[in-house]
Amino acid sequence: MLNVGKIEEGFVLDHIKAGKSMDIYEHLQLGKLDCTVAIIKNARSNKMGKKDILKVECDINQLDLDVLAFIDHNITVNVIKDGEIVDKKDLVLPKMIKNVIRCKNPRCITSIEQELPHIFFLADEEKELYRCKYCEEKG
Amino acid sequence: MKHLMSPLDFSVEELEKLFTLARDIEKNPAKYAHACDGRILATCFYEPSTRTRLSFESAMLRLGGEVLGFSEAASSSAAKGESVSDTIRIISCYSDICAMRHPKEGAPMVAAEKSGIPVINAGDGGHQHPTQTLTDLLTISTLKGHLDNLTIGLCGDLKFGRTVHSLINALVRYPRIRFVFISPEELRVPDYITDALKEKGIPYEEVIRLENVMPSLDLLYMTRVQKERFFNEEDYVRLKDFYILDTAKMELARPDMLVLHPLPRVNEISVEVDADPRAAYFKQAQYGVYVRMALILTLLEISAA
Numbered sequence: 001m002l003n004v005g006k007i008e009e010g011f012v013l014d015h016i017k018a019g020k021s022m023d024i025y026e027h028l029q030l031g032k033l034d035c036t037v038a039i040i041k042n043a044r045s046n047k048m049g050k051k052d053i054l055k056v057e058c059d060i061n062q063l064d065l066d067v068l069a070f071i072d073h074n075i076t077v078n079v080i081k082d083g084e085i086v087d088k089k090d091l092v093l094p095k096m097i098k099n100v101i102r103c104k105n106p107r108c109i110t111s112i113e114q115e116l117p118h119i120f121f122l123a124d125e126e127k128e129l130y131r132c133k134y135c136e137e138k139g
Numbered sequence: 140m141k142h143l144m145s146p147l148d149f150s151v152e153e154l155e156k157l158f159t160l161a162r163d164i165e166k167n168p169a170k171y172a173h174a175c176d177g178r179i180l181a182t183c184f185y186e187p188s189t190r191t192r193l194s195f196e197s198a199m200l201r202l203g204g205e206v207l208g209f210s211e212a213a214s215s216s217a218a219k220g221e222s223v224s225d226t227i228r229i230i231s232c233y234s235d236i237c238a239m240r241h242p243k244e245g246a247p248m249v250a251a252e253k254s255g256i257p258v259i260n261a262g263d264g265g266h267q268h269p270t271q272t273l274t275d276l277l278t279i280s281t282l283k284g285h286l287d288n289l290t291i292g293l294c295g296d297l298k299f300g301r302t303v304h305s306l307i308n309a310l311v312r313y314p315r316i317r318f319v320f321i322s323p324e325e326l327r328v329p330d331y332i333t334d335a336l337k338e339k340g341i342p343y344e345e346v347i348r349l350e351n352v353m354p355s356l357d358l359l360y361m362t363r364v365q366k367e368r369f370f371n372e373e374d375y376v377r378l379k380d381f382y383i384l385d386t387a388k389m390e391l392a393r394p395d396m397l398v399l400h401p402l403p404r405v406n407e408i409s410v411e412v413d414a415d416p417r418a419a420y421f422k423q424a425q426y427g428v429y430v431r432m433a434l435i436l437t438l439l440e441i442s443a444a
Contacts, residue, residue, distance in 0.1 A: 109243040134245020
C-alpha cells in the first residue's frame, strides 16, 4: 500500500472518478502553481471501487474550485489547516466557465476567431445546463 | 454605449418607446430628415443580404446620414484573414455606428466587445436577427393595435429560422400569447425554445398541416426554407416546397388575420395572395426602415425634437 503523507494546509480532493485526476490537475492549472501536489490514481474505494485523489498543499484562498462542480459534483473537497480537516466544501456550479469546454457548434464565431475564449454561462442550474456566450449552443 | 445583439436587449418599455418613435418618423419624415447629418453608418456584411443591408442604408440616408461598408466577406479584409475584433476596431475609426451581418453565430457580440461605436446585430448565422424582430413587432403592434392576447402561427423552417426564434423570444414577454408551430418533422422548433415555453407556462402546439389551424390564428408568420442553412442539398430540395400559402388556404383564415413574412419569399406564398388585404409582408418591409431609423437615433442618442 502506497502512503502519501499528510498536508499542513490546502485541499484534499477525494472521490474523483478513477483516471480523471489529470484532467482536474489541468483544469485547476495546478502545473502553474508553486506548490506540492500528490496525484493518487486508482486508489481502492469502498464506495467507488477505484478512485483518484488529489492532495494540494497551498494557501486555501489560492484556488478557485468552483469549476470542479461543473466537471464532477461527486468530488468531495476537504479543506485542511494545521494538518486537520477544518471544512468540507460544498461545490457550487459556477455561473461562468472559461476555456473549460469548447463550443462544438461549427457555426459559432469561436470556431474561427483568433484567441477568442470559450465562455459558457450557466443557463439552468437545475439541469446543470451551460450555454455558449456567443451562440447559445448547449455546452 | 448601447448595442443591439438580441431583441431582449430592450425592455418592453424601451421597445414601446422605440415603436412610438418609429411611428412618429412614419408620420413626420421631414422632422427627421437631417437628424443624422454628418453621421456615418458602416454596413459590415460578411454574407450577402441585399434586403437587410439596403433597409439599413435607406434608414441612415433618410436620416440625412451617410453610409459605407462592404456586402460580402470576399470584398473585406476578412478574406485576408482579419479577425472580427480587429475589423471593428478599424471600422470604429471610420464611422459612428455599425450594422454587422456574419455567417458565424456570435460574431456581432465579439465586435460589440471590442467596438468604440454602437454595433447592431444584422443577423448572425442561424442565431439572432433582432432588427427583423423589431420590424415584426412594430408591424404587429401598428396593424393589430396591440402585442398581447394573440394566437400566432409560425410556419415553415422553424429549426434554422432565426427570425422565428427571435420573434418567439420577444413575444413571450407579452401577456396571453399562444403559439402554433407548423413545420415538417425535420424542421421543428428547437427543444430549448419549447422547454422555455413550458417553463413559462406559455401555451403552444406543434402541427404538420397548416390548413387545420388557419381558422384559429390572429397572425400567420411564414418563413422560407433557406438553402444556406443546410449542409445537404438533398434535404433542402425535399423540404423547400413543403408549405405553400395560397388563396384556398387564406379562405380558411379569419377576416382580420395578418400574414407576415421576413422576405425574400421564394414560392411559399403564392403571388395571388399579395392582393389580399391581410397580406402585410410588403408593409412589413416599410416598417423595417422606420424601425431601423428609430434604432439608429436611439443608439446614437439623437433626439430630433
